[in-house]
Amino acid sequence: MKEIWDIRLPQLLALPILFVALFFTSLKSIAQECPSLLNPTDGAISVPVNSPITWESVTGVPGYIISLGTTAGGNDIVNERNVGTSTSFSPPTGLPENTEIFVTITLFFFNQPNIICDTQSFTTAALTEVPDCVTSTLPSxxxxxxxxxTNISWSAASGASGYILSIGTTLNGSEILNNLDMGNNLSYNPPTDLPSEANIFVNIIPYNSIGMATGCNTIFFTTAEAAILPQCTSMITPFDGETNVSLDKFLEWNPVPNATGYRVSIGTSPFETNILENAILFKNSTVIIDLEPNRTFFISIIPFNEAGEAIGCSQETFSTILGCGPYFDPISGDLIVLNPQLTFPDTISICDGNELNRITATDEADGYRWYQLDERGNESLLSSSSEVFIDTEGKYIYEAYIILEDSGSTFECSSSKMFEITISEAPKIEDVSVDIGDNSLNYIINTTAPGNYEFALDNENGPYQDSNRFNDISLENHTVYVRDKEGCGTAQWLVEQDLTVNGFPKFFTPNGDGVNDFWRFISPIETGESNISVIYIYDRFGSLLAQLSPDTxxxxxxxxxxxxxxxxxWFKALTISNKEVKGHFSLKR
Structure with missing residues (x-):
């Protein structure tokens, strides 16, 4: 969650003017925010020519622009490619071998000039073998x-610096195109349409300074009847590259006369479609419900008709209007965010059967909303006040917002989070398992149902522990307590000692489970000393079954x-003073 700063609206509106005046004096402090290359690192050598380029993420930067060149500050490989919020870029055709590559990253801002970072560089490795073959093509x-x-395009082959292309209507034929050197390009647009209803054979041979790829397969596809594809279109509202776009979420583009529809994709980077993915529209406008302020969006619009889709349509971009931040304050060097900072918990437990389970907002804001989510993720508004009454387990959304006015219009800066309601109930003790040790007892407290409980011994006020087991406690009566951590109640249970007054157990269970498998005399824990010299065990007919020493x-x-x-x-024990202690016990299996 971004930090909230105490700033009034007049200060907010003055920020762009302040920034222009102070930008050059604060440039030195801003420059230190430029990211370092992570892979390859600055100065790296012997870098693979197909290596992706990644860099550090910079807090508060809404986007990045990358240029790649063979000279310092150059862009002959990639010219100012906007990658949105992504911190990674893979050159589409790879990199030249044995060459120093210069990387320039520009920090993109809405409310201040872009910051062009110092150039960093690395050197690629020399190639040692011919390139691989192309792995995929369009048409496939x-x-x-x-x-x-159709155009013909293909994926970059690892280690390739160029491609030789041939096209014919027979296997290994080249009457349409004969061994054309495409350079380091990945597509070819035939100057005239391909023959209709024909078999088309395409040979793509990658090459580099070592030589040509070998064993590459011929690509084969069949054309349809002759038809006219629609042309590409372009954005009207907003236009390509427009900034400070209103959040009215209405998008419009030039209509294409022979198009029956449009495939529209929108994302927050050139590589994503996280806002809209391949939506099919039958008019040249749409309303988008998920645009955020202070973001750059990448939109692709591809007209189509019965003949197919428009070919070679380019991606366009636009940036939304300033909203809730983050704003860069050149005076303090801080980022200002107007959205409320939420401290609301992830999980809340309510008591079963309590009809007044009131939940209250934990954050200062101008307004609040509470929603319940159903199994499909649909939201139902429960309350628009600072509190809500909930008596059902499930998932909910808590939203807090502040209200701002700018240029005569009012808008909200909101923050929201999903939280979960669980049901707690007062604990009920089912039983307490007692394990008799050498001179002590072990308790295991069993409840009738699992819960978020804690446990204490002999004192209702604690201390409490999370474990339901107590070890090495005295040979006396004890009271155990189980308390619900959410305050839904406490249960108690008196455990009476299962020993005779003289330390002889009332039962034992010789079933081989390691617990109470032996019947034996237990010395008093206070002294640990025994005054018993010998013990005799009899059956109910008085037959002697065993003679024991108390230390066995x-x-x-x-x-x-x-x-x-x-x-x-039955047992008879003799003390060291020759007194008798008699009693009986049970054998249980």
Missing amino acids: NNSNNINTS KGWNGIFNGRPLPESDY
Whole structure:
């Protein structure tokens, strides 16, 4: 989230004038914001000729323009290509071999002059082998019903510095075009239409200083009946390259007489169609719902008719009007953003059964909106005040906005975020599992349903812990507490010790699970000392089953190599002063 700065509207309107006056005095401090090359780095050598060029992202910069040349500041390879907000560019035809490449990145702004950064450079590697063959073409191989007015284009071949093109109506034929050197171009527009309803064979041979590619396949396609394609069009509103375009979102272009429709794509960089992708329109205008202020947009409009699509149409650009920022303040060197900064949480838990689950905005703003999202992402307005009442789990949107006036019109600067409502309920304890250790107890607290709970022992006020397990606690009665973290209630459970007063367990479970598998005497935890000298275990008929020393692991429920059944058993223990302690216990499986 961008930072909010306290600025009044008169200050905002004065910024362009202030910037013009102070631009040259602050240029030195601005220049340090220019990005460094990330790949290849400045000064790198032996760079592959097909390497993409990437650079650092600069905060507050709405777009970048890149030029590539073979001299400092030159643009003979790429001339001022606007790449929008992208920080990466791949030269469409690759780079020349064994050459120092000079990269100039220009920072594009709406409310101040562009900043031309210092040129950086790297040197490409020398080629050591012939280029690869072309991997894809338009028309594609084996395609049918291709318009006779089609252009022929192909993907760049790795390591190629040029291409030899031949076109004929027979395999390896060249009566249409005979071994034309295309240079480092990736398309060919035949001066006349191709023959109709004919087989067309295209040979594209990449070459470089080492030699020509070998083993390249011939491309084959079949043309359709002769037909007239529509011509390309151009933007009317806004016109190509226009800046400070109003946010009325109405786009219009020149009508094409023989076009039956238009394919329209719009994105925030030349390589994206994230606003509109291949929308088919049957009139020469459209309304776009997702344009943002202070952005450059790239639009492609391709007319079509029954014969096919217009060929070779170029991409156009426009930039939207200043809105909510970011604005560059040349005095402070800071970025000013008028959208509210949101502190609202990602998740809110409400208590089950509470009909007054009121949620309140956490941010200062002139207005608020609350929306509920259904399974398809459709929004339903719930409230236009600073609070909303919600009693249903699901996804919602919170929006806060401030209202500004400029040139007699009013507009909003808003920020929004999606948040989730979860349901919490008062905890219920199902049981407490008790594990008897050597001289202590271990508790595991089990609730009837999972929840966002925390746990405490013997004190309702805590301290609380996230784990439902308590280890190494004394051989006494204890009370456990389970509290819902969202404040929906607390449950408690008294755990009474499962031992006789003299430290003999009331039961054991010799089932091999590692818990309570042995019945044994447990020394008092306070002293850790035993006054028991020997223990005898009997069945209900008085038959002696085992004789134990108090410091052994205990009895495992086996007599004469045979596991004994579930039942009650008796014990007699003698103290070191020869007193008897008698009792009984249960064997459970």
